[in-house]
Amino acid sequence: MEFDWTYLLRLFWSRDFWKATLLVVELSLAAWALSVVLGFLVALARQSPYAPVSRLASAYIWFFRSLPLLVLLIFVYNLPQAFPSTGAFLSLPFVSGLIALVLSETAYIAEIHRGALMAVNRGQYEAGRVLGLGKLGIQRLIVIPQALRIALPALGNEFVSIVKLTSLVSVISLSEILLVGQRYYTQNFKVMETMLAVAFYYVLIVTVFDRLLKLLEKRLDFSKKEAELSTAPADGQAVAATQFTASSQQPAISLERGEKRFGESTVFSDLSLAVKQGEVVSIIGPSGSGKTTLIRSLNGLEALNRGVVHLHGVAILAGSEESLKLPKLKHEMLEIGMVFQSFNLFPHKTVLDNVMMAPLYHKRGGRPETEAKARLLLDQVGMLMHENKYPHQLSGGQQQRVAIARALAMEPLVLLFDEPTSALDPETVGEVLRIIADLAKSGRTMVIVTHEMKFALDVSDRVVFMEKGRIAFNGSPDELRRQVARGDRLADFVRL
Ligand SMILES: Nc1ncnc2c1ncn2[C@@H]1O[C@H](COP(=O)(O)OP(=O)(O)OP(=O)(O)O)[C@@H](O)[C@H]1O
Numbered sequence: 001m002e003f004d005w006t007y008l009l010r011l012f013w014s015r016d017f018w019k020a021t022l023l024v025v026e027l028s029l030a031a032w033a034l035s036v037v038l039g040f041l042v043a044l045a046r047q048s049p050y051a052p053v054s055r056l057a058s059a060y061i062w063f064f065r066s067l068p069l070l071v072l073l074i075f076v077y078n079l080p081q082a083f084p085s086t087g088a089f090l091s092l093p094f095v096s097g098l099i100a101l102v103l104s105e106t107a108y109i110a111e112i113h114r115g116a117l118m119a120v121n122r123g124q125y126e127a128g129r130v131l132g133l134g135k136l137g138i139q140r141l142i143v144i145p146q147a148l149r150i151a152l153p154a155l156g157n158e159f160v161s162i163v164k165l166t167s168l169v170s171v172i173s174l175s176e177i178l179l180v181g182q183r184y185y186t187q188n189f190k191v192m193e194t195m196l197a198v199a200f201y202y203v204l205i206v207t208v209f210d211r212l213l214k215l216l217e218k219r220l221d222f223s224k225k226e227a228e229l230s231t232a233p234a235d236g237q238a239v240a241a242t243q244f245t246a247s248s249q250q251p252a253i254s255l256e257r258g259e260k261r262f263g264e265s266t267v268f269s270d271l272s273l274a275v276k277q278g279e280v281v282s283i284i285g286p287s288g289s290g291k292t293t294l295i296r297s298l299n300g301l302e303a304l305n306r307g308v309v310h311l312h313g314v315a316i317l318a319g320s321e322e323s324l325k326l327p328k329l330k331h332e333m334l335e336i337g338m339v340f341q342s343f344n345l346f347p348h349k350t351v352l353d354n355v356m357m358a359p360l361y362h363k364r365g366g367r368p369e370t371e372a373k374a375r376l377l378l379d380q381v382g383m384l385m386h387e388n389k390y391p392h393q394l395s396g397g398q399q400q401r402v403a404i405a406r407a408l409a410m411e412p413l414v415l416l417f418d419e420p421t422s423a424l425d426p427e428t429v430g431e432v433l434r435i436i437a438d439l440a441k442s443g444r445t446m447v448i449v450t451h452e453m454k455f456a457l458d459v460s461d462r463v464v465f466m467e468k469g470r471i472a473f474n475g476s477p478d479e480l481r482r483q484v485a486r487g488d489r490l491a492d493f494v495r496l
Pocket residue numbers: 262267285286287288289290291292293294
């Protein structure tokens with residue numbers, strides 16, 4: 001039989017085919033959107049610390065990935081035989097097809113989401129926690145936007161798969177593209193021409209949506225955004241750092257008899273440290289002595305085994321083995337700000353949005369007011385002209401200055417610095433140390449874990465030297481200098 005070009009051309013204007021194309025688009029979009037949402041929930045469930053929940057999610061993924069879609073389709077479509085009450089909606093091929101597709105695709109998409117969630121750096125969760133964001137807030141504002149961007153290419157791929165899988169729904173008599181084609185060629189036997197038209201309609205759908213998804217990917221890809229410098233001045237006066245006087249004898253923050261173990265290994269035990277209001281305390285010591293673990297225990301990023309942390313006399317954290325039941329002290333926890341070694345800025349947010357995120361989340365003021373304050377803080381750390389940039393468009397030192405502004409935006413009573421310059425190039429260390437030194441002069445209560453000896457001695461009121469989980473020295477910089485001059489064993493570590 002000769003190839004009928006006229007017939008083929010006519011098929012491109014066929015009402016039946018265009019109706020079927022629309023149906024395939026509707027079914028694919030609905031199945032994809034539902035599977036993306038449900039897949040995310042299954043991925044979260046799979047990561048749940050509660051074993052029954054994560055096992056249930058794993059079982060779901062295992063079962064529906066093992067089941068051929070065709071089997072599932074026929075099963076769902078015939079369910080009314082066993083449960084007649086479901087007949088009202090399951091007898092509709094579109095509904096049955098949608099349910100089967102969603103059940104199956106949710107299992108695949110859950111694994112895509114899980115991979116993306118795992119790719120979001122742990123530091124992002126910690127940054128959200130120290131800014132007082134709740135679990136949902138962290139997911140909504142920090143994790144989901146980043147995970148979505150990571151998952152989008154794979155999710156786009158799944159959409160293409162779904163479009164093609166809709167052809168299977170023809171077995172339950174849904175008038176989609178393949179079924180329309182089959183009806184045509186069983187009447188006129190023009191199989192080649194009809195199947196070419198069928199292929200055209202599928203390719204058309206995939207091409208259009210592939211293009212749209214690429215555009216969405218581009219929109220979400222902050223790494224491709226143009227760097228923009230801002231020339232707008234900060235409005236208003238420079239933010240006056242809150243003046244805290246060291247008059248109160250009550251420590252601003254203290255750890256009493258703290259103990260921290262990782263499995264069998266004890267990092268420190270029976271360790272106490274008190275920091276007065278307005279005091280700047282630097283913690284120095286050899287690598288592995290427990291400095292970072294100590295500072296992270298002060299704001300609950302590390303859970304203590306024993307001991308109690310007080311903030312201005314209020315017990316805010318207690319070790320898991322203490323019999324102390326603490327009320328939920330959300331407000332108090334916001335009084336402790338933290339600057340991390342690796343900055344942990346939110347990569348999907350501009351510099352200004354990074355600084356504004358926590359005050360907006362905690363409704364510390366309206367947007368214009370919060371924005372003005374954030375810009376003043378950025379001015380204070382010399383980063384105002386970079387307010388519209390994304391973190392990857394900044395140097396390490398600039399990122400750390402933004403991280404300091406972000407921590408200050410919540411006006412914490414105590415500021416913790418965990419090796420703030422360790423991840424920086426030597427040229428940028430100075431700019432960050434200068435900002436921290438300025439803050440120290442303004443009377444803020446600060447605890448700084450650092451390897452910068454000269455800086456620690458110059459800016460601190462007190463230096464704590466840790467060694468093997470113990471505080472081996474706790475005194476003023478002058479006392480430390482004297483001990484070092486006397487040739488104390490501290491001199492081996494503190495080379496000035
Ligand atoms: N999450 C963890 N799991 C297991 N062990 C850990 C963990 N975090 C820290 N440790 C261990 O606890 C000890 C103290 O580590 P920590 O990071 O507090 O030391 P550090 O004094 O800050 O060191 P550095 O100056 O190198 O950062 C080390 O032996 C380290 O291996």
